[in-house]
Amino acid sequence: MTQRGRLTSILAVVLACGIGGLLLWSFPERSAGGSLAVARVGVLVSSTGASNAVCSIVVGSRLFDTLFEILVYSVAVLGVRITLQGGGAEGSALTPSAMHELAESDVVCRSAYLLFPPVTLLGIYLAVFGHVSPGGGFSGGAVIASGLLLVAVAVGAQAVARRFHERMLERIEWGAVAVIFAIAAVSFLDGVLPRAGLFPAGNPGELIGSRTLLVYNLLIAIKVFLGGWVIIHFFIEHRGEI
């Protein structure tokens, strides 16, 4: 490292430590679980009928923020797809024999296949019950994608990809985004058009009767799962097997 580089590093460390110390020193004392939080939770739960206040914010009062968050995620997935599609690294394409050598042992493969259904079930549970218990569409989709990653690591991503129809997955992924935006657009007209609110808010804690939160969570889970799979698949295909 040159002298200038060393000086820059020292300066960076001193600055970072200084900012950290300043943050610690100026941290305000707050009382936790104040009346504001309780009031906020009460309003959120009564307006959406979902007992999970975080879910009420994410796909309720902060819906448009979440929609653009999904859009950013979709654009990132599209960026990965476009950049890596077709142009695998030179010499990274694996022959079938090389793939066979890279596959894990029988025990690992069978364990992965055994674990995949319960992991998927857990992901679906998190998405479906996300508005009444801890969970939600994002976490549910991420869990299902992780389950598939487990199988992809064990038996090889190419073997898993062969079971899917890539174009179909792409259509489902963008279809889910389109449906989310369509439902949001209809919900936006609530009060202007009759029955635009689609579903009324029910009693907190009930599975059905939390407006469109259940539908949003399911669609977001599909989108996150498929987006996650695309990223995993293209990374592995581009660089070779894990």
Place this chain on the structure above:
Amino acid sequence: MPPAGVVVAIALLVIGVCALVIRRDLVFKLLALGMVNSSTILLLISLDSRRSTTAPIVPPSAMAAVVDPLPQALVLAAIVINFAILALALVFVMVLAERYHTTDAGRIERAVAQEDER
């Protein structure tokens, strides 16, 4: 004294920023960026959480002392956006590594400068 979560978050932030500046390897820089993001998430979650509070999920009986749900909802956006940014950034690093056969930021800069001179 701030909560332990806030102290750990600020420590992670300092380590992440230092690594971001000092390390020259692009993959390490991305790891440091992820660490900075994680510290932000930890800070937001720790802001209003105490031992006496519960998750903002309404139990059938009462909601005595709950955590403010707003920072937790904001954290979700941070996680998703960070995942998207890291995935895209990794793709760009892969493209650069294929072209210049290195992940060292200094070497890549020198190679680009040489290309410009030609």
